[in-house]
Structures are given as structure tokens and as C-alpha cells.
Amino acid sequence: MQWCRCGMLTQERKAHILAVLQREGRVVAKAVSQTLGLSEDTIRRDLRELAAEGRLQRVHGGALPASPALADFAGRTKVSPEGKIAVGRAAAALVRPGQVVFVDGGTTAVQLARHLPPDLRATVVTHSPSIAVALVDHPTVEVELIGGRLFKHSIVTTGAAAIEAIARIRADLFFMGVTGVHPEAGLTTGDAEEAAVKRALARQSAETVVLASAEKIGAASRYLVLPVAEVSTIVIESRLPQVAASAYTALGVRLLTAK
Template sequence: MKAERQNIILDILNKEKKIIAKDISTKLNVSEDTIRRDLNELDEKGLLKRVHSGAIKRGPKAVDFSIREDVNIEEKIRLAKKAVKYIKPDSVILIDGGTTNYQLIKQIPKDFSCIIITNSIPIISLLKYYPNIKVLSLGGFLHKQSLVNIGYETIKQLESIHADVYFMGISHIDSEIGITIVTLEECQTKQKMIEVSSEVISMVTKDKLETVSNFVVGKTGIITNLVLDD
């Protein structure tokens, strides 16, 4: 029955992160056209993301920063403790939004000296407690959900900057499609941040692995160091 078949598809997707229509049709002994119709219906319901050969798992829904802040908090802290070693004294650090990047700032010693450039309002507020860190705040249009400044003005300001390292917040990452994000403006801002940085480091929680959204920031190869939990 269709309902049972679609539940099996979702169970396989949750375990394997992605599915191939041809393989599922063989496994369930139905035609590929039947599986494609199932995948299209499940995509319309927002239960998976349809791609050419099959489907992949959707990542976490875009919600307000304040709601995301405490989600998977222990995992985010573990990632931040691993990633803080990449912040070198007196270097120029570019860091954008995200609740994991927010936790990274909390791992920096209070007497640390460097320059941090950011478009994240919560991170700017947190950095006031670090007397030896110079902070350059990037302007632009405020994305109210993520609390980051994005768009033309942000990109224009980045043209006069070269950072030693860029800590890029990631919403969705897939081994084939790459790094994706919900809005075009955020995508373009991240692309510029990558362009003006020598290295790109990203911390990724497990719920974001092998998921995809609408706008492609770039392939996974643009990341110099990918920090994952054990």
C-alpha cells in the first residue's frame, strides 16, 4: 500500500541520509515511476528533498536564532572546543552567524588578542566582554531570523578585507551538492566571505550532514577544515 511504502522510504532515508529511486524500486518490487511519484508527494509534504536520481534528507528548518540557540547545545560546545585552536593570536578572523559560531566565541580566553570581523549581531554583543579583541561590525540589511547583516552593503564592505580564516556557519551540507542555504542574499554574502579569506573552517552538527537547501554556496572542497563531533 502507498502509505506503508512511503513510510518505508522515509525510514530508509532517515538511516542512509539519501536514497536512489532505482534501488528503492528493486527493494520494494515496484516500478521506478511509482517510486518517483512517492518521492514527489513526500517532497510536496516537506518530508524530503527531491533530487534527480532520488531524494535526500531535508536539514533543520530555518527558525529564529533564539529558538536554535539551545538546540543540540552540548554538541555545539564540543565542536567549539575543537575549533577554537584554529584562532591564532593577533590574526584577522572573519566569522558569520549561527549558534555554533556563537558558542565558539565563548571558548576564546577573555585576555585573547586578535581582530574579529563579523556580521552577526549576537556575536558583536558577546565580544564586548573581550577587551583585547578589536571588532569590526559589517553593515547591511538585517536578516531578522538569523540576526546577521547581509546583502550588497555587506559584500561591498568585504571587498576591502582579507581575513586569515573565515568561520562559516553551515545550515546544510551534502557530499555531492555541497553547502547550501535558504536565502540567496545569505548565499552571496557567504561566497564573498570565502573569497576574501585564506582559510575556511566550519563546524557542523550531525543533523545538518547530507541535507540540502535551495541556494548553493559552493562545493565541500572550499572548506579547509571541517570540524565534526566524534
């Protein structure tokens, strides 16, 4: 497989599509076909294949970002709300009165915040302004916000200031969100700074609880946060097959099924 007559490798074409997607946040099939001088069928085929690989989200007329790296926060909220809600509710039930808990950013964590019992007296420490805003209406929970430079993609603060502020606090629990949970690859996320902040939070907590909605299980992202063995609990959406579950329990991790 060498050359197509237009002098562009298939791989190059796909790379071009992804580049356009990254640069402009969208791809229009017809526009690409005109730019490259190829038929729309070819572009549509590429789009289908890229969608099958999960590299983009196919929509009528073209494609939009599907990767967590580019999808905007509002868009991600809809991905699988039921699962995230269930995981968030199950995790919220783990908080005991009087505890100080770290809550990570992310949509699942927002669900956790919303499902904290209305009469719970506890302190939530978070580096996510979204979590803080979500807890404004809670009558009894105290909120402590970790400052720092805002990483807009995840809506969390990062950087030296954040790490420093975290180092001054010790918490009972840390509810961690990740983008990948894999027995061997470990707990992973898509940004190095974010991973560092998560590690700092885990280091200052007696226990770490991972919030893992269904699509995260078995996935892996670019940056390792922690090996699976270093957390105490993973909250999952639905029961795993016995064989998959044992891969985690063998590492001393408790699996908590949300529903």
C-alpha cells in the same frame, strides 16, 4: 488514490497545515480539524507524518515550526547545545594570536566566540550583531562589524553594503556556518542572499573553516554556498564512519573532530 469524501486530497491537506504553520507560526490540531471538517485523528496522523519528514515539530495539542526556515533564533539555540558548544570550542582553538578572522552568524558561531581564549589578541570581523554582542566582554579581541540590511531570520547583515564592506578586508580564516554539509550537494544554506555573503567572506579569506554540528552532516538546503572541495577544514561534532569521512578527505578537506 483519488478523492477523500470531503473533496480534499491528502497532499492538499498537508499543504494546508504547512501553510497555516507558516502563516501563524503554529498549528492547533483541533482547530484544523474543525476548519476542514475532518476528524482530529486524521489531522494528528498528518501531523505525525509531517513531523517524521522533519517539516514541523510536533507538540502536545498541535505543532510548531521545526524547519530552520521558520524556527526563531531563540528556539534554535536549544536544538543541540552540547554539540554546538563542542564544535565552537574546537574551532575557537584554531585562531592564532594576531590573526584577523571572519566569523559567520549562527548559534554555533556564538559558541565559538564565547570560547575564544581570554588572553587571545586577534581581530574578529563579523556581519552578525549577535557575535558582536557576545564578544563585548572579551578583554583583548578587537571586533569589526560589517554593516548592511539586517536579515532577521539569521541575525546577520546582508545586501550590497555588506558585500562591499567585506570586499575591503582580507582575513586569515573564515568560520562559516551552514545548514547542510554534503559531499556532492556541497555546503548549502536556506537563503540566497546569505549564501552570497558567505561566498564573499570565503573569497576574502585565506582559509575557510566550516562549523558543522551533527545534524548538518549529510543534509542539503536550497542554496549552494560552495562546493566542499573549496574549504580547508570542517569541524564536526563526533567522528564519522570511515566510509563517510573518506568522501570528504578525498576532496582534500580536513575533518576536525570536536570531541
